[in-house]
Amino acid sequence: MTTILFIEQVLNGLQFGVMLFLMAAGLTLVFGVMGLINLAHGSLYMVGAFAAAAVAGATGSFLLALIAALAAAAAAGALVELLIIRRLYARDHLDQVLATFALILIFSEGTRWLFGSFPLYLDIPDYLSGPVTLPGGIHYPLYRLALIAAGLAVAAGLFLLISRTRLGIQIRAGESDREMIAALGVDISKLYTIVFALGAALAGLAGALVGAIQSVQVGMGEPVLILAFVVIVIGGIGSIKGALIGALMVGLTSTLGSIAMPALFRMFMDNSAASATGSAVSSMLIYILMAAVLVWRPKGLFGGAV
Template sequence: MSLILLVEQALNGLQLGVMLFLMAAGLTLIFGVMGLINLAHGSLYMVGAFAAAAVAGLTGSFLLALVASLAAAALAGVIVEITVIRRLYDRDHLDQVLATFALILVFSEGTRWLYGSVPLYLDRPEWLSGTVTLPLGIEYSAYRLALIGAGLAVAAGLFWMIARTRLGIQIRAGENDREMIGALGVNISGLYTLVFALGAALAGLAGALIGAIQSVQVGMGEPVLILAFVVIVIGGIGSIKGALVGAILVGMTDTLGRVLLPQAFALVMDASSATTAGSALASMAIYLLMAGVLLFRPKGLFGGATA
């Protein structure tokens, strides 16, 4: 493999990682603060993607589409939290899993009823449709490079919010002792709704950004949700830092594994067998990574750390 191709794939892995972070950050906040297993988080990713595609189709503006994705996912999150999730906080995790799985079906069929089963397509903005010349003469997609920058900017903003703002203090306190912050006068219900809306908005933003790379379709959030769960297990539940590190590890492992492993097998077997074996092992690589981390760090890399 050439150095240029390796760098390009590493950038693709970083781009996948920062998008997974947007999903995993909301998921780990919701679980850390509320103790809630939310299987419907991937549906909020889908809501953001469909809202962005619909608004972009009507207005032709990609920036308005991003705003619509944030607003639609956050609003859907608030409605879901108030009508369904609020009744699950004191229930065991099995009830939470069953209820949020039911929400997946509701969101999927509702989206299919509104938009049909035909995929939608979200065009990249013209000012990000070309390539950028990087050092070593590497030509890389301007849009993917913008995704990396946007994801890292959101991560920096989230770190700042958690560490420096009053809301961040309440979130960190809520992760450690919910009863105590309630006794101190913090509106627990309002805090939960706000955290859920924040997590939903991040998922919706991720869906909109990825929607310009792949098609927007019903059920697109579930495969990403599985990867997001892998991320928070690797990084440590409740840790934003862990979500970022875990997401980048997963993104790099998945992307580079699909390129390097078939080439490695090609050294010892014929091309067709090498491709089959390498692809099969590459699909398992992130789970092997998760198993290896848990073997030495059962709580994840940053388990127990809030930020």
């Protein structure tokens, strides 16, 4: 592996990681504050992507598409919380899993009814298209660098929201003792709706940003949801810092492993067998990483430190 290829893959891993963070941050907020297992979080990612693609196709504006993705995902999340999720807080996790799995089917079929079964495409805006030359003569897509910057900016804003604002204080208190903050006069139902809508908006933003580098299609959120669960298990449930560190670890492991594993197996096998075996092993690396972290720290890297 050349130095240039290694740096490019590191940047790809960072881009993948920050997009996973946007998914995992909302998921860990919802679970940390509400104790809710939300399998439909990937559907909100899909809602954001489709809303962005539809608005971009109608207006030609990428900025309006991002705003539409945030608004549509947040509105869908708030509506789902008010109508369905609110009835699940006192139920056990099996009921939550079954209900949110049903929401996946409803969102998927509803999206297929509205937009059809064919994928949509969201174009990269002209001002973010093309490569940029980095130190060392590395040519890297400007849009992917913008994704890294946007993801890190959202992470910084989320840290400030949680640590420096009244809403953040209420969210942290809700993670620690929701009965006590309700007794102190905080409208816990309103807080739950805000947190759920915030998590949905982050997922929708991730879907819109990623939609410009891959097709927007029904079911696109479920594979990302699985990785987001891996991220919050590694980082620790309820920890935003853990979600960011875990997402970067998963992104880098997945991206670098897809290059390193086939190259490693070529030392012992022919090219075709090495590529197949290396690809299979590289897809397992993030789960091996998760298992190693859980053996070392069963609560995750930052779990329990609310």
